[in-house]
Amino acid sequence: xxxxxxxxxxxxxxxxxxxxxxxxxxxxxxxxxxxxxxxxxxxxxxxxxxxxxxxxxxxxxxxxxxxxxxxxxxxxxxxxxxxxxxxxxxxxxxxxxxxxxxxxxxxxxxxxxxxxxxxxxxxxxxxxxxxxxxxxxxxxxxxxxxxxxxxxxxxxxxxxxxxxxxxxxxxxxxxxxxxxxxxxxxxxxxxxxxxxxxxxxxxxxxxxxxxxxxxxxxxx
Amino acid sequence: xxxxxxxxxxxxxxxxxxxxxxxxxxxxxxxxxxxxxxxxxxxxxxxxxxxxxxxxxxxxxxxxxxxxxxxxxxxxxxxxxxxxxxxxxxxxxxxxxxxxxxxxxxxxxxxxxxxxxxxxxxxxxxxxxxxxxxxxxxxxxxxxxxxxxxxxxxxxxxxxxxxxxxxxxxxxxxxxxxxxxxxxxxxxxxxxxxxxxxxxxxxxxxxxxxxxxxxxxxxx
Amino acid sequence: xxxxxxxxxxxxxxxxxxxxxxxxxxxxxxxxxxxxxxxxxxxxxxxxxxxxxxxxxxxxxxxxxxxxxxxxxxxxxxxxxxxxxxxxxxxxxxxxxxxxxxxxxxxxxxxxxxxxxxxxxxxxxxxxxxxxxxxxxxxxxxxxxxxxxxxxxxxxxxxxxxxxxxxxxxxxxxxxxxxxxxxxxxxxxxxxxxxxxxxxxxxxxxxxxxxxxxxxxxxx
Amino acid sequence: xxxxxxxxxxxxxxxxxxxxxxxxxxxxxxxxxxxxxxxxxxxxxxxxxxxxxxxxxxxxxxxxxxxxxxxxxxxxxxxxxxxxxxxxxxxxxxxxxxxxxxxxxxxxxxxxxxxxxxxxxxxxxxxxxxxxxxxxxxxxxxxxxxxxxxxxxxxxxxxxxxxxxxxxxxxxxxxxxxxxxxxxxxxxxxxxxxxxxxxxxxxxxxxxxxxxxxxxxxxx
DNA sequence: AATGAATGAGCTTTCATTCAT
DNA sequence: TATGAATGAAAGCTCATTCAT
Numbered sequence: 001x002x003x004x005x006x007x008x009x010x011x012x013x014x015x016x017x018x019x020x021x022x023x024x025x026x027x028x029x030x031x032x033x034x035x036x037x038x039x040x041x042x043x044x045x046x047x048x049x050x051x052x053x054x055x056x057x058x059x060x061x062x063x064x065x066x067x068x069x070x071x072x073x074x075x076x077x078x079x080x081x082x083x084x085x086x087x088x089x090x091x092x093x094x095x096x097x098x099x100x101x102x103x104x105x106x107x108x109x110x111x112x113x114x115x116x117x118x119x120x121x122x123x124x125x126x127x128x129x130x131x132x133x134x135x136x137x138x139x140x141x142x143x144x145x146x147x148x149x150x151x152x153x154x155x156x157x158x159x160x161x162x163x164x165x166x167x168x169x170x171x172x173x174x175x176x177x178x179x180x181x182x183x184x185x186x187x188x189x190x191x192x193x194x195x196x197x198x199x200x201x202x203x204x205x206x207x208x209x210x211x212x213x214x215x216x217x218x219x220x
Numbered sequence: 221x222x223x224x225x226x227x228x229x230x231x232x233x234x235x236x237x238x239x240x241x242x243x244x245x246x247x248x249x250x251x252x253x254x255x256x257x258x259x260x261x262x263x264x265x266x267x268x269x270x271x272x273x274x275x276x277x278x279x280x281x282x283x284x285x286x287x288x289x290x291x292x293x294x295x296x297x298x299x300x301x302x303x304x305x306x307x308x309x310x311x312x313x314x315x316x317x318x319x320x321x322x323x324x325x326x327x328x329x330x331x332x333x334x335x336x337x338x339x340x341x342x343x344x345x346x347x348x349x350x351x352x353x354x355x356x357x358x359x360x361x362x363x364x365x366x367x368x369x370x371x372x373x374x375x376x377x378x379x380x381x382x383x384x385x386x387x388x389x390x391x392x393x394x395x396x397x398x399x400x401x402x403x404x405x406x407x408x409x410x411x412x413x414x415x416x417x418x419x420x421x422x423x424x425x426x427x428x429x430x431x432x433x434x435x436x437x438x439x440x
Numbered sequence: 441x442x443x444x445x446x447x448x449x450x451x452x453x454x455x456x457x458x459x460x461x462x463x464x465x466x467x468x469x470x471x472x473x474x475x476x477x478x479x480x481x482x483x484x485x486x487x488x489x490x491x492x493x494x495x496x497x498x499x500x501x502x503x504x505x506x507x508x509x510x511x512x513x514x515x516x517x518x519x520x521x522x523x524x525x526x527x528x529x530x531x532x533x534x535x536x537x538x539x540x541x542x543x544x545x546x547x548x549x550x551x552x553x554x555x556x557x558x559x560x561x562x563x564x565x566x567x568x569x570x571x572x573x574x575x576x577x578x579x580x581x582x583x584x585x586x587x588x589x590x591x592x593x594x595x596x597x598x599x600x601x602x603x604x605x606x607x608x609x610x611x612x613x614x615x616x617x618x619x620x621x622x623x624x625x626x627x628x629x630x631x632x633x634x635x636x637x638x639x640x641x642x643x644x645x646x647x648x649x650x651x652x653x654x655x656x657x658x659x660x
Numbered sequence: 661x662x663x664x665x666x667x668x669x670x671x672x673x674x675x676x677x678x679x680x681x682x683x684x685x686x687x688x689x690x691x692x693x694x695x696x697x698x699x700x701x702x703x704x705x706x707x708x709x710x711x712x713x714x715x716x717x718x719x720x721x722x723x724x725x726x727x728x729x730x731x732x733x734x735x736x737x738x739x740x741x742x743x744x745x746x747x748x749x750x751x752x753x754x755x756x757x758x759x760x761x762x763x764x765x766x767x768x769x770x771x772x773x774x775x776x777x778x779x780x781x782x783x784x785x786x787x788x789x790x791x792x793x794x795x796x797x798x799x800x801x802x803x804x805x806x807x808x809x810x811x812x813x814x815x816x817x818x819x820x821x822x823x824x825x826x827x828x829x830x831x832x833x834x835x836x837x838x839x840x841x842x843x844x845x846x847x848x849x850x851x852x853x854x855x856x857x858x859x860x861x862x863x864x865x866x867x868x869x870x871x872x873x874x875x876x877x878x879x880x
Numbered sequence: 881a882a883t884g885a886a887t888g889a890g891c892t893t894t895c896a897t898t899c900a901t
Numbered sequence: 902t903a904t905g906a907a908t909g910a911a912a913g914c915t916c917a918t919t920c921a922t
Contacts, residue, residue, distance in 0.1 A: 018881095036256060037344050039916065050883045052920085061917065119402035120340030124257050137403060164412065171416070174403065175395040182339035183357065183394065192384070196391070203423050232900085238906085260892065270908050275893070452921085458885085476696060477784050479912065490887050495914070559842035560780030564697050577843065607851045614843065615835040622779035623797060623834065632824065636831070643863050678902095699895065710904045712899085721896065 019057050019067075021047040027068050031113030031181075035065060035121045035128070066131055072111045076102070077139050084147050091151030092205055095169075098147065099201060107176055107193065116181040119174065144169055148208075157208045165208070172200040239277050239287075241267040247288050251333025251401075255285060255341045255348070286351055292331045296322070297359050304367050311371030312425055315389075318367065319417060327396055327413065336401040339394065364389055368428075377428045385428070392420040459497050459507075461487040467508050471553025471621075475505060475561045475568070506571055512551045516542070517579050524587050531591030532645055535609075538587065539637060547616055547633065556621040559614065584609055588648075597648045605648070612640040679717050679727075681707040687728050691773030691841075695725060695781045695788070726791055732771045736762070737799050744807050751811030752865055755829075758807065759861060767836055767853065776841040779834065804829055808868075817868045825868070832860040 025046035029038045040061060044051045058064040080098050087094045106112055118136075122129035144166045151157030176193050234241070245266035249258045260281055264274045278284040300318050307314045326332050338356075342349035364386045371377030396413050454461070465486035469478045480501055484494045498504040520538050527534045546552050558576075562569035584606045591597030616633050685706035689698045700721060704711045718724040740758050747754045766772055778796075782789035804826045811817030836853050844851065 032343075034341070034344060040918085041916075051918090052883050052885095053881080055918075056881070119398055120336075121254070122402055124253060168416070168419075170403075171395050171399070174398055175391050178339055178394055178398045179391065182342055183390075196388070199423070203419070232907090234906085259890085269906095271892090272894085272909065273907055276906065281892070452886090454885085473784060474781070480914085481912080489885095491913090492888065492915080493886055496885065501913070559838055561694070562842055563692075564694060604852070608856070610843075611835050611839065611851065611856075614838055615831050618779055618834060618838045619831070622782055623830075636828070639828075639863070643859070700897085701895075711897090712904050712906095713902080715897075716902070 018047075018049065018053070022049070022054055022057055022064070023068055023071055026064050027072060027110065027114065030065065030068060030117055031110055034117050035061075035125065040064075062125065062128055065128060068114060069132060069135065072114060073106065074135055074139075076105045076111075077136060077143060079105075081139070081143050084143055084150065091147065091154060091156040092209060094147060094150070095205070095208075096201060098144075099169075099173075099197060102173060103194070103197060107173060107180075107197075112177045113181055115174075115177045119178065141166055141170070151208065155210075158210055160208060165204070169204060172197060238267070238269070238273070242269070242274055242277055242284070243288055243291055246284050247292060247330065247334065250285065250288060250337055251330055254337050255281075255345060260284075282345070282348060285348060288334060289352065289355065292334060293326065294355055294359075296325045296331075297356060297363060299325075301359070301363050304363055304370065311367065311374060311376040312429065314367060314370070315425070315428075316421060318364075319389075319393075319421060322393060323413070323417060327393065327400075327417075332397045333401050335394075335397045339398065361386055361390070371428065375430070378430055380428060385424075389424060392417060458487070458489070458493070462489070462494055462497055462504070463508055463511055466504050467512060467550065467554065470505065470508060470557055471550055474557050475501075475565060480504075502565070502568060505568060508554060509572060509575065512554060513546065514575055514579075516545045516551075517576060517583060519545075521579070521583050524583055524590065531587065531594060531596040532649065534587060534590070535645070535648075536641060538584075539609075539613075539641060542613060543633070543637060547613065547620075547637075552617045553621050555614075555617045559618065581606055581610070591648065595650070598650055600648060605644075609644060612637060678707075678709065678713070682709070682714060682717055682724070683728055683731055686724050687732060687770065687774065690725065690728060690777055691770055694777055695721075695785065700724075722785065722788055725788060729774060729792060729795065732774060733766065734795055734799075736765045736771075737796060737803060739765075741799070741803050744803055744810065751807065751814060751816040752869060754807060754810070755865070755868075756861060758804075759829075759833075759857060762833060763854070763857060767833060767840075767857075772837045773841055775834075775837045779838065801826055801830070811868065815870070818870055820868060825864070829864060832857060 022043065025043045026038075029043050029046065032038075038061075040054055041051050043064070044054045047054075054064070058067060080101060083098060083101065084094065087097070106115065118128070118132050122132065145162050148157060148160070148162045148165055152159055152162070176196065180193075242263065245263045246258075249263050249266065252258075258281075260274055261271050263284070264271045267274075274284070278287060300321060303318060303321065304314065307317070326335065338348070338352050342352065365382050368377060368380070368382045368385055372379055372382070396416065400413070462483065465483045466478075469483050469486065472478075478501075480494055481491050483504070484491045487494075494504070498507060520541060523538060523541065524534065527537070546555065558568070558572050562572065585602050588597060588600070588602045588605055592599055592602070616636065620633070682703065685703045686698075689703050689706065692698075700714055701711050703724070704714045707714075714724070718727060740761060743758060743761070744754065747757070766775065778788070778792050782792065805822050808817060808820070808822045808825055812819055812822070836851075836856065839851055840853075
């Protein structure tokens with residue numbers, strides 16, 4: 001006789017869990033092997049389902065990848081947008097907060113591998129590139145720019161070139177991610193990410209804050 | 221008098237030119253599509269030869285790639301090593317020179333695509349990763365470290381942590397390359413590479429030069 | 441009522457039958473063309489499937505070949521081992537039985553082509569050679585030797601050199617197989633295999649049986 | 661200053677030697693690797709010439725192989741034919757002589773590899789098969805048959821079935837060759853070829869000689 | 881909803897043969 | 902006569918996607 005509880009067939013109980021399990025498996029493998037080299041069969045196996053099942057939930061490999069981005073990265077941008085919209089303090093502190101959140105939710109996380117993957121393979125998958133551009137880069141860029149504009153409007157930042165400064169702020173994140181997922185693992189002398197970010201922020205704020213501010217140089 | 225019919229031979233014998241032509245085609249395609257996605261048939265076609273011809277000059281795809289690295293990147297490292305060995309002036313100027321040379325010969329060049337390719341795909345091709353590690357990363361790292369040690373020995377630099385500072389100096393080059401070959405092309409607001417490098421150098425020298433020194437922001 | 445249009449599905453799902461069908465196709469083609477010259481696409485086509493399907497069931501060409509050997513030859517050795525272990529009569533009769541079984545299950549059969557193939561190509565495929573050595577030759581040799589030792593122990597055979605006599609007993613089988621799959625088909629005057637085997641057995645028993653025995657020429 | 665003798669350019673002096681050198685290289689490689697697996701480039705290299713040169717002397721791979729057979733095997737058949745035509749003694753001695761000559765000039769020699777190669781690959785190269793059939797097998801068969809007929813005509817042999825006995829006489833040679841070039845090298849307990857041939861001859865003569873003859877059994 | 885067998889285009893590599901030099 | 906660069910048809914194997922069950 002079987003246990004009277006939990007008699008529902010497993011697949012039924014799991015109906016809602018499937019997409020999560022598949023996405024979790026997908027993110028792992030995409031991060032490990034990149035987009036082109038990840039085999040859908042492996043994703044399915046890691047999620048404990050068959051290849052066909054994967055196609056019930058995701059139209060194809062690209063849609064699966066988009067879903068991974070949508071669940072792992074886009075929400076972080078949304079949160080950052082909210083931070084910018086709702087923050088009440090000094091813009092320098094807002095900037096610090098946004099960078100710190102990025103580090104916690106992406107940089108230090110497995111998800112950073114997805115960011116690196118896009119920089120690595122976007123060229124070969126134009127549709128993915130476009131999707132990522134629209135959903136992540138443009139929104140992220142806009143968010144950072146709006147943060148700068150807020151600072152300028154409140155006279156907390158100098159009248160810098162917003163577009164260019166936006167790139168400068170993105171750069172260290174991009175670098176950390178590239179480092180972590182390519183050269184980094186081979187190197188002995190680690191690039192200490194938090195110290196690096198701090199240095200970068202100091203440098204950036206040096207260019208952003210009105211002249212009267214004095215910033216102590218950070219230890220790299 | 222020429223024959224009025226199309227007398228073009230089925231092929232032309234160009235033993236000496238072939239390797240160059242093939243390497244040129246290979247570098248173009250590797251940069252455009254990456255290692256895995258580059259088809260040897262396309263390389264051959266672009267060089268104006270057949271698939272088989274390529275194999276007369278390069279044992280296989282990996283060897284072709286190594287040859288590309290050997291001809292396009294390794295010599296730049298060699299030149300930098302010589303610079304470090306032979307330079308007579310202040311170590312800060314040496315540092316500037318090395319960075320500038322890098323920018324001219326790699327960063328601003330198509331070759332930068334190869335550097336980016338390696339960061340993108342090394343994980344999937346361990347033998348290539350090892351080759352690049354040995355021939356480029358280790359040598360490059362050693363070269364930069366020796367430059368720092370020279371500065372310290374001559375009391376031109378402070379007693380910094382050489383290993384870590386080496387990474388910091390590599391980082392902006394890595395970033396420029398990543399930027400240029402992934403996000404960059406999609407962006408409107410360009411990251412101005414020379415300005416970026418200059419900023420980085422200033423920041424680095426700020427940490428390197430003895431406290432008494434006053435450094436005017438340098439134009440790279 | 442059947443649909444009057446051609447409703448044949450693009451493919452049919454025959455999981456259980458496939459391995460057999462593929463092995464049957466493989467054995468035919470291996471026997472016809474040898475190992476190196478057999479194209480997996482042809483094997484697949486003969487089995488009525490596509491190239492890819494073959495790889496669902498066999499990891500690669502060598503594994504396919506091993507599977508052919510395992511299903512067609514190895515069991516015959518197993519059966520012979522059992523015969524030797526269980527036989528109760530005179531060792532000369534056991535020897536006759538084993539040779540006769542070999543003829544029925546291998547020599548007279550298509551499978552003999554596999555034996556010939558191995559002698560023909562083992563030199564070019566060391567891994568296959570090792571496999572066949574382990575699974576067939578060593579086991580077969582041991583089986584024949586044990587048969588001889590049984591005869592000697594029971595005083596039914598003379599104290600011959602077991603190792604050498606084992607080779608002698610293998611030789612005619614090898615010859616028949618070589619003959620059948622190379623010179624034989626071209627020849628008009630057939631080598632009558634059964635008569636040949638009988639002659640050989642008589643000769644061998646002449647050397648094996650104690651002097652006092654008188655053996656009537658046996659019909660195998 | 662150079663030696664005044666031997667000033668002719670090497671290629672001129674070698675003009676006549678070329679075919680020999682190529683044939684020698686070809687026989688080595690055909691024996692080592694078989695027909696299909698032997699690369700003409702390797703043959704050329706071993707002969708110390710270029711691939712193109714090989715094609716000056718031999719139309720293609722098959723013609724090269726035919727030439728190998730013509731120089732290494734056909735003459736032995738010719739010699740045997742002469743023996744049969746000119747021999748003056750007892751036919752049994754003629755038979756022994758022919759077998760012994762075969763052993764010395766083919767069986768014990770590298771050339772035996774060519775015989776084995778044909779049994780191994782004839783099926784895949786019909787034109788070679790036909791050539792070998794005409795030049796070697798048919799002539800060889802005829803030669804052996806004529807030897808038997810001579811014996812019968814001179815009342816030195818019984819009235820046996822010539823066709824079948826011819827096959828029986830070919831068989832041990834075929835077996836030795838197969839053994840030597842496939843299973844043999846793997847086996848510990850060597851099949852002693854000369855003893856094996858002697859046994860076979862005794863057995864054959866037992867069937868050939870008139871009843872009054874008494875033949876001592878040979879030690880296998 | 882779930883499965884996994886089946887497909888076939890695509891890619892790297894090999895080598896007999898040709899032919900410009 | 903001699904060379905060896907160039908060709909291109911194969912062949913083994915992979916994997917995203919489809920679809921009968």
